[in-house]
Amino acid sequence: MSFGKLLVANRGEIAVRIFRACRELGIRTVAVYSEADEGSMHRRMADEAYPIGPAPASESYLNIERLVEVILESGAEAVHPGYGFLAESAAFARAVREAGAVWVGPPPEAMEAMALKVRAKEIARRAGVPTVPGYDGEDASEERLAAEARRIGYPVLIKASAGGGGRGMRAVARPQDFLEAVRAARREALSAFGDGSVFLEKFIEHPRHIEVQVIGDEHGKVLHLFERECSIQRRHQKVIEEAPSPALEPELREEICSAAVRLAREAGYRNAGTVEFLLDGEAFYFLEMNARLQVEHPVTEMVTGTDLVQLQLAVAAGEPLPLSQEALSFRGHAIEARIYAEGEGGLPAGGRLLLFAPPEGPGIRNDVGVESGDQVPVHYDPMISKLIVFAPTRRMAVRRLRRALEDYTVLGVPTNLPLLRRIAENAAFEAGETTTDFLERHRLAEPPVEIPVPEEAVMLAAAGELASCGRGDDPFAAGPWRHLGSVRLRYRTGDSWHRVEAERLGGRRFRLVQGGEEAEVEVLAFRNGELHATVDGRPVRAGIALEDGAVRVSLGGTVYELFRPRPPEVDEAGGAAAEAAGLVAPMPGTVVKVVAEEGQRVEEGQPLLVLEAMKMEQPVTAPHAGVVRSLPYKEGDLVPGGAVLAEIERED
Template sequence: MTRPIRAILVANRGEIAVRVMKTAKRLGIRAIAVYSEADAGAMHVRTADEAVRIGPAPARDSYLAGDRVLEAARIAGADAVHPGYGFLSENAEFAEAVEAAGLAWIGPPPEAIRAMGSKSAAKALMEKAKVPLVPGYHGADQDPDTLTAAADRIGYPVLIKASAGGGGKGMKIVEASGDFPAALASAKREAMASFGDDRVLVERYLTAPRHVEVQVFADGLGNTIHLFERDCSIQRRHQKVIEEAPAPNLSDRMRAEMGAAAVAAARAVGYVGAGTVEFITEENAFYFMEMNTRLQVEHPVTEAITGLDLVEWQIRVAAGEPLPLDQKDVRCQGHAVEARLYAEDPDRDFVPQVGRLRRLAFPDGVRIDAGVEVGDTVSHHYDPMIAKLIAHGPDREGALARLSAALDATKVVGVTTNRRLLARIVDHPAFRSARFDTGFIDRHRDELLAPSVPAETLDFQLAALAVRAARTAVRRIDPSDPYSPFATAGAYNPNLPAMEEITLSAGGVEQTLRFETEGGRTVLAGDSERLETAATLSPEGQMIATLGRRRLQLRVHVEGDEVVLLKGAEPLAFRVLDPWRGPATGTHAVDRVLSPMPGAVVALMVSVGDQVERGAPLVVVEAMKMEHVLRAPHDGVVAFLGAEVGYVVDEGVELVIVEAT
């Protein structure tokens, strides 16, 4: 029996909320958003037909507060709830509360979430079903001594994983027994912050595995099928950055066996809706890893090769309809690859970045799933993903070529991103030939994270012209005297050419450029040449510049002391330096431990007066649900603590001073 769904509340934020709302609207269903105080102007709120505020910025007080989400559903008159992914999507108690409120839950039954949402319970279930498992401990006893003993018994390296969630949260690799207690404590904190559950499991860490997952779908009438597999091996910090479907270099035998195992796993728990059964493969063997009882971030690649809308399938199944297709009718067409564009700095161990998106441009020819637009702010409260770029082609080579071109044409100004890393991965010979595993990024780190080509003299000249053009645009010009020094330059001396110096820094290199203006002519005066210059800058950032006999057109962005040349595939960023600035170092420069990014202090391991050794953990800062441990720069004594647990700090804030002994 079907039930009408006229209004869906999306209990999430970002690109998945936008994605669900677009499908709902296409089906003639009213889309309702929930938002925290930090997301009042967010894209998913702007996309919704109606939005309800549910609490302050921290997720635990808003998006993880199930009672507030349900109250929002009541206020807005929703008759269904779609959880997206993350937050409450795999929370069985919330699913039960939704159904108890008389609403349709667009997800699997709570019993299935419990059975598969707990990695430990899922492992036990798969063991019973004779599905191969990686050796490990999946028990209920969470005493640290028990877990430590289990890790010692399994043998190092081991992997600690949050039992109640995924996405790399609460996941730690431990190489030696002495490192296990600290890693366990950190994994439990991350798991509690992300999923409200600090239980973990411990497994042997496979050194060269691939991560292959199978998309399954089931209705409430007993029909269960799979929609082929995806390869998600390209990861950093145990979180996927590039996914593709179908998985390359997978034998027909293994593909068939994994598909059958995934369907059997779903049937074993009476599954309904969209789910993903994840496997670890090594050589010709595969092992069950976990089941995600929700839609996955990477579902667009499956949609691309099947031509299906999985969100529409979710809604129809939740309304009581049968699956639209049988297994024999599902077709795989071509190849699809997805790249996740994150606000993070790969050169600084992928530290999350925050800031306002002053420019965000994507090319045509690929699918873009984004949860932000120009002018939006990436904050430290939530996941740092900006967008997903999905390319589809007749074969893998064609899909990769399209994705490579799209990444080259993507422009982001305002935050540091992993765009350059993604482009280098897609173009890497080993990736192009499908020779990779989950250690691909670490193995090829030197190539993938090599410094960009340094800015050339011409780039410095164009950046300086952009600064002058931006300054001129805001000056008041008297039409009767267009060559007035007040219109053409800054400081000037009577009876002498007006002179202006601009000092720029890029990639650790500084250059000072001197401009002289007289009688309407502006000359860039160098040591060996003098170039007549001119530049105009449109409000949209289009600059037309003349340097001697050369005329160039390019897009630039100038804001505050930052200049970005959108020239070629790699944006070039410059900093305008104050000529009167003082030295950046202080008396404690080598002793200071600074916050590497904006975030919240979640743990302090030391007190003033403590003696510490080099590398000892001092403080833990959490940003975007990931913990970052800051360590002692050398042996010494803790002389200063600049924060307490719970403090929210900006990047560069001095947290600890360790005086050398």
């Protein structure tokens, strides 16, 4: 490589991915981070890191002026933009070059040529690449657009000329809905891209989304690395990608890949890019070109045995591509699943990752941007990682994907893992029958009926609590259960209560009774939130997170949340432990009322204060008669979990 230090103008998983490639090549790395990413993984991984502004992307990751300052300050010789943010900004590419650094991406002129979909379609037509029937003429009046829609035939698709990601896009099935859809698409496009121009395409029902990976060097060579299928999408955002496409026979594959290469040559394209197509039966149509590295590039790497980031760096350094089209081939099958921090409704979520444990094993790759304990900010794209599986055949890859998703454990923030598991289990997906409306056709995006918490999850929650409170091999040696031989634990899920009777059998073995069911549980290991145990001799693995008065259990790929509304009750009250039990905050909360005073004499069971936690008010009462010596918190105070709420001096 002709440069020794590279700045990644991005964050999260893709920044980490690029840093790893640079480390193998001996290139020093520079990270940039916003205030929200101060403790982020990508900052920790880089050789150098520079703050670039507040959390909003417009003031940090999209701030070209500040990024250029860091380029100059750090002495970075090259800049990789990743994907998203400024990855397809010709203005940023030029600013990088003006700062004296190498831009790891296509020429700004090629980026501009492909940025406007209307112009990109003109280039495609010149290259002899099929395009979807439509209208993109200069006359974009409502009257002309309506007339063209009638000519094309309904349903039609209204699309923004600038940008992508589904914004400024409307499908219209009836003429009477057309004008309002045009106006709405223009408003959305203007807001998102600063350009309200739109064009029309024939709406192809139930197509597949096929894309071809291309790369070109400074010496005139343009290659393709075959195709990926990205048909499974949610609101025009890809969810599952795979390579190769199960829909392409060799002859059609050659046609579509050759068309992508012709288009890239016509655009004067260099470095890595992706040409996207819609596939309708045996016919394919150019959709758009993404002038950057794609999120789903790992599946191409897995089946072709290449490293696209390292190829990008070599091309940016002026080196010729060390490959020929004839030498390139693919083997096996790879599938990628994007892991998003979001709820079942698809709304982004944030918070602290109590446990992040991706699966491991043969044929499994994890591209991650987080670790356990990291904060997931709500200011950016909610994707936190990518799971990629590889196997000799697609059928085997699907099976490996199912197993890996079952083993994927994330606690602390909701994720789309339940949706991914539903997709992986679907018979149509297993058969390779995927289209862009796959989720809607199979009703997979609809939240499933809530299932009750299984008894095994409750028992493992209890085992995790018992194991976490002990020292060495004796979980009863410390904490509220010291010196005890039996305890009762209570949990709440919704309106239901779960009570577990726990008896120590020795070491880390317990007899647990819950709901009339009895089991012998032995904790083999409980480290970093991962519990390995046996239940009646059967091995079980679960993720357990204890925080904020709740126990979160990940079992068999499903996360269950159990609340602990009060401290554990003891059978054999061991003196001080029992006396303090009612005076310690069982979880973080707020003191909403204080009904006693310091120096006041109180009777056993007399209310002292009221604590609100997890939206429930919990009275704290005197464990015995005596005099109130201390009430450290007043009304309105926030109380941490485990804090002493009152001290009562026992009367003789």
